[in-house]
Amino acid sequence: MKEQYEPAIPVSMTYGYLTKNTRIEHGLLKEHYIDARCISGNPDAVSDGTYYYQKKVRCHNRQIHKQTILKGGIRKSNQAEYLVKGYRLFDKVRYHGREYFIFGRRKTGFFDIRTLSGEKVNKGSISVKKLTFADTRKNYLTERRTA
Structure with a gap:
């Protein structure tokens, strides 16, 4: 049985x-x-009006080169540096008392930070000096929201 x-x-x-x-x-x-x-x-x-919103993000960028080929047949690399000024892609940071995520990095130390819904902050260009590190990236980004 x-x-x-x-x-x-x-x-x-x-x-x-x-x-x-x-x-x-x-x-x-x-x-x-x-x-x-x-x-x-x-x-x-x-x-209490609090809920959590989650979003799955990629772990790796496996595209080695850009799709468009430059003059002279040179293929531009698509791989960004792993760490820029100590920050990685999708790290959680604090800016003006609120938490955001890093969606873009530049070697100069300016970052594109956004909420999970895609809302840009300050036209997407914030200096590393104005950011405070909050948490390392994970596969699922979690944002606390209020209804």
Whole structure:
């Protein structure tokens, strides 16, 4: 006789129409984090308004050369330096009391910093002197947001 696996945490199936119905019955907005509350069976839970937004970013740039070839048949390298002034791509930094991520680096020490939604700060050119290091990059970037 085959043994059945009993999970330590009780698991149940649900469907999208059930989640939608629960959300409409309780007069809630259509948001991912609110749907999670409806699925959990506690749609009337009071939130403090904080949620976390995550984004997956690449780990490596495997494209060695740029696609366009320069005059004279020279292929320009696409590989940026690993560290520029001690910062890597997608490191979390603080600027004027808020946290941002490094999306672009220049050898001169100026960085393109943005939020995870892509909102540029100061037209994308901030000096390394004005930045404070907050956290090293990870595969998933996490940003704390308030509703």
